[in-house]
Amino acid sequence: MNALVERISEADAARLEAQPWVEVRPGKRVRFIDIGTLRVRQVQQSCQDCEQKWPAHFSLTPCLWRELGLDGFICLSCVEKRLGRAVTREDLIPPEKATNNEFLFRGPLEDQP
Secondary structure, eight states: OOHHHHHSOHHHHHHHHHSOOEEEETTEEEEEEEETTEEEEEEEEBOTTTOOBOOOOOOBOHHHHHHHTOOSOOOHHHHHHHHTSOOOGGGBOOGGGOOSHHHHHHOOSSOOO
16 A cells, blocks of 8 residues: 555545556556545556566667557566567666656657657
8 A cells, every 4th residue: 555545544545445446558557535625546557468566667769669569567578578589778768868757657658859
């Protein structure tokens, strides 16, 4: 359970746990409750291929992202299975070159300069 859920009442935490998960894209599910004017949400991220919880953050190049036809989260092992080879340094963008957090977790939303 995330830190925010730990700060809400036990009754609200139970209400949140009872809510259904909604898939917002492959590998990312959310559920939420409203408490007054506050919306509390819980997020689960997992690999779109094997459903393993997200173990590491990495950024694929935009070209490779499109080549693999990805549209959600994916783990490094499944990237390698799709490629049929090991991921190389040339396949990845260093975190300091990624321009937004979504790109770090999911891949390119659009081509990076």
